[in-house]
Amino acid sequence: MRLPRSSRPAGLLFALVLLGGTGSANSQVAIKQYPHFIYPICLEDLIVIEIPPIIVGCEVIDCCPGCPGTPPIDWRILVEGPVQQLALRFENLADSPQTLRVEGPARWDQRATLMVGRGQTMLRGLPRATRARQVKVRPQVRFDAAAVPVDTPGVAPARDGSPRQVDARILIEQLIGEIVVNERVIMYRLRRCPRPPIVWPTDQIDLNNNAAMDNAVVFLDARRASGCVNDEINRGIDIFSVGSVLSNQTCRSEVAVFSDDDAVQLVENVTAWSDPLGDLLPVNMTPDRWQPPIDVWITRAALQARSQNEVAQADLLINTNHGGIDVLANVTAQPLPTNANATTIDNTAGNVWNTGACNVGAITGNPAIFTANRLNVYFVNQAFTGWWCPQSNVIAIGTTAQPETLAHELGHAFTLAHTDGVDYNADGANDFPNTNIMWPGGVGRTTFTEGQCFRMTLNPTSMLNVNGVRTVGPTRNCPDATLSSACPWVALDAVPN
Amino acid sequence: MIAVAAGCQRSEVEVALSQEASAQVRRTIVRWLECEECTDGELEAVLKVGRVGVPTLAATLIEGPAPARLEEQREHLAGLYRQQVEYARSHPRAAPRMSESEYLAVYTANLVARYRVRSAMALERFGGPEAAQALERALALPLRDDERGVIAAAAARVRR
Numbered sequence: 001m002r003l004p005r006s007s008r009p010a011g012l013l014f015a016l017v018l019l020g021g022t023g024s025a026n027s028q029v030a031i032k033q034y035p036h037f038i039y040p041i042c043l044e045d046l047i048v049i050e051i052p053p054i055i056v057g058c059e060v061i062d063c064c065p066g067c068p069g070t071p072p073i074d075w076r077i078l079v080e081g082p083v084q085q086l087a088l089r090f091e092n093l094a095d096s097p098q099t100l101r102v103e104g105p106a107r108w109d110q111r112a113t114l115m116v117g118r119g120q121t122m123l124r125g126l127p128r129a130t131r132a133r134q135v136k137v138r139p140q141v142r143f144d145a146a147a148v149p150v151d152t153p154g155v156a157p158a159r160d161g162s163p164r165q166v167d168a169r170i171l172i173e174q175l176i177g178e179i180v181v182n183e184r185v186i187m188y189r190l191r192r193c194p195r196p197p198i199v200w201p202t203d204q205i206d207l208n209n210n211a212a213m214d215n216a217v218v219f220l221d222a223r224r225a226s227g228c229v230n231d232e233i234n235r236g237i238d239i240f241s242v243g244s245v246l247s248n249q250t251c252r253s254e255v256a257v258f259s260d261d262d263a264v265q266l267v268e269n270v271t272a273w274s275d276p277l278g279d280l281l282p283v284n285m286t287p288d289r290w291q292p293p294i295d296v297w298i299t300r301a302a303l304q305a306r307s308q309n310e311v312a313q314a315d316l317l318i319n320t321n322h323g324g325i326d327v328l329a330n331v332t333a334q335p336l337p338t339n340a341n342a343t344t345i346d347n348t349a350g351n352v353w354n355t356g357a358c359n360v361g362a363i364t365g366n367p368a369i370f371t372a373n374r375l376n377v378y379f380v381n382q383a384f385t386g387w388w389c390p391q392s393n394v395i396a397i398g399t400t401a402q403p404e405t406l407a408h409e410l411g412h413a414f415t416l417a418h419t420d421g422v423d424y425n426a427d428g429a430n431d432f433p434n435t436n437i438m439w440p441g442g443v444g445r446t447t448f449t450e451g452q453c454f455r456m457t458l459n460p461t462s463m464l465n466v467n468g469v470r471t472v473g474p475t476r477n478c479p480d481a482t483l484s485s486a487c488p489w490v491a492l493d494a495v496p497n
Numbered sequence: 498m499i500a501v502a503a504g505c506q507r508s509e510v511e512v513a514l515s516q517e518a519s520a521q522v523r524r525t526i527v528r529w530l531e532c533e534e535c536t537d538g539e540l541e542a543v544l545k546v547g548r549v550g551v552p553t554l555a556a557t558l559i560e561g562p563a564p565a566r567l568e569e570q571r572e573h574l575a576g577l578y579r580q581q582v583e584y585a586r587s588h589p590r591a592a593p594r595m596s597e598s599e600y601l602a603v604y605t606a607n608l609v610a611r612y613r614v615r616s617a618m619a620l621e622r623f624g625g626p627e628a629a630q631a632l633e634r635a636l637a638l639p640l641r642d643d644e645r646g647v648i649a650a651a652a653a654r655v656r657r
Contacts (some may be wrong), residue, residue, distance in 0.1 A: 052572065052573070057565025057566075058563050060523055060526060060527060060553055060556075060557060060562075060566075061560045061562065062552060062557075064519045064520065064524050065514060065549045065550060101531075117579075129568060131564050134568040136568070178516050179520060212587075237578065293592045305595055312592065315590075316588075320584065381642075381643065383611075383646065385533050385611065386533060399607065400611035400614060400643070402604055402608065403577055404577075440530035440531075440532050441532040442531045443500075443569050443573050444569070
């Protein structure tokens with residue numbers, strides 16, 4: 001059986017907050033249908049992030065069913081929320097940008113940059129992309145920090161998704177006539193997370209053996225003066241302050257640590273905290289990343305370079321997102337199988353793709369082409385992207401795969417589900433942007449969240465645990481939809497990473 | 498309501514589509530073209546929108562992804578490659594096994610192939626003269642083996 005059906009529901013990102021409901025009915029449809037880049041951003045952490053450029057042009061080759069001719073493209077830009085200014089820098093415009101007609105709260109500066117204010121702006125007469133020439137637009141946003149609510153003095157900062165936050169949103173629709181032929185929705189959820197000044201002594205966490213000496217992400221469950229905190233995000237490299245953490249009483253007390261080049265650490269039942277300041281919780285960041293044994297098979301010699309590349313790419317994508325798994329460490333490149341066995345692999349993989357039925361017995365029953373208790377990854381000569389057969393240690397990557405396809409399939413093998421259209425925290429917005437690697441397709445997938453990394457390591461049905469790779473540390477059953485004191489929200493993500 | 502202007506599209510079916518419906522047909526087709534495992538009924542959704550999607554699928558079969566989509570992909574691939582090179586400084590085993598130009602060429606070609614293959618699969622299910630014509634035209638193009646295999650099989654089934 002292939003993947004379970006997902007439940008409904010770049011580059012670098014710059015989230016925009018959406019307030020109110022202005023814009024056309026089509027805009028509302030686009031907003032519901034297309035991913036919202038929802039990231040909870042603390043204003044204090046905000047750095048300038050580039051949004052992947054928007055290419056002027058249609059999403060499909062003929063623009064739309066019935067789209068007439070090759071007229072220019074108009075943009076409808078909707079900016080809502082605490083956005084002081086949206087700057088759209090145009091590249092490769094053949095003519096002066098002043099030839100484009102602007103309607104609404106926007107003006108050109110002297111550098112082919114359109115400075116757009118809040119509300120709706122129309123930009124008319126853009127040339128759509130051809131193979132020879134593409135106009136690119138690079139957006140940058142400046143937030144209006146004054147419009148983001150300030151926490152009430154004496155009340156804990158809103159770190160865990162409480163309502164003291166404001167959404168900002170930008171919707172850019174590309175139109176031929178009145179038909180939307182392409183769109184981009186970018187959203188952020190902004191809040192303030194003021195950090196009290198550090199007054200020594202303070203309570204601290206000490207990350208020992210942080211292999212990459214990176215700014216690790218720590219989810220803290222503990223008791224503070226405000227009450228129990230759940231998955232409070234802290235950051236640190238070595239020894240760092242966590243302010244005043246009190247004795248547990250009835251609060252859950254644990255720490256999860258996410259770091260490059262280190263396995264995900266979960267320290268349960270922490271008893272280090274007391275009411276006076278000066279506590280120290282040491283966390284040993286060993287082992288370094290878990291090393292799942294992976295056998296890589298190719299059915300044609302020509303697939304070797306791709307297979308090596310994509311395994312390396314999967315290692316990068318998982319590790320740099322704090323996944324704690326070393327994809328490269330324990331890889332065995334199996335020799336080219338016999339023609340007969342290669343045909344068996346190709347045909348079996350093709351049948352799974354075509355039928356949706358995970359009939360892989362012809363592979364798993366043949367020790368010449370399958371190694372038990374190891375993840376077997378087959379690069380096959382079949383025209384599909386990829387699939388994973390649940391609980392079978394079989395992944396197939398086809399000829400139309402992208403560099404991130406293997407990372408996506410490994411995500412499934414480590415229990416992750418698709419992330420399009422899900423709203424597990426029931427806040428009315430998609431939990432994930434389409435830059436998440438578990439989005440079921442599309443361009444620009446490069447990220448896992450810490451909530452996903454937690455599950456990849458700790459879910460008992462993760463192939464890390466099923467194959468006996470993890471030899472120390474707890475397991476914890478956290479399906480993607482579970483949001484509790486024991487299971488962080490799957491979309492919980494520290495930004496910047 | 499937007500009516501398909503006669504003569505602007507060679508289509509078996511002249512359909513009047515609302516602006517919203519036209520955008521929705523596009524999104525449905527793109528979900529099928531882009532899906533990884535395609536286990537969420539993406540192809541069935543395309544079939545459900547009806548023959549109004551056939552011209553887009555036929556055009557995609559012949560011409561591949563839109564230029565804007567290809568450029569988005571190129572930007573994404575270039576960024577991934579740069580990231581891989583940087584990562585390999587501290588993780589030498591993860592060094593790319595291709596040059597940047599090769600990398601861009603391989604995965605761009607894979608995207609084009611995916612779009613063609615998915616279009617062929619959908620056109621096969623639709624059947625009819627427009628689909629058959631597009632599949633035959635595609636076979637005259639320079640295709641990769643994997644593309645040709647799927648398109649040829651689809652064309653043969655539609656001919657029957």
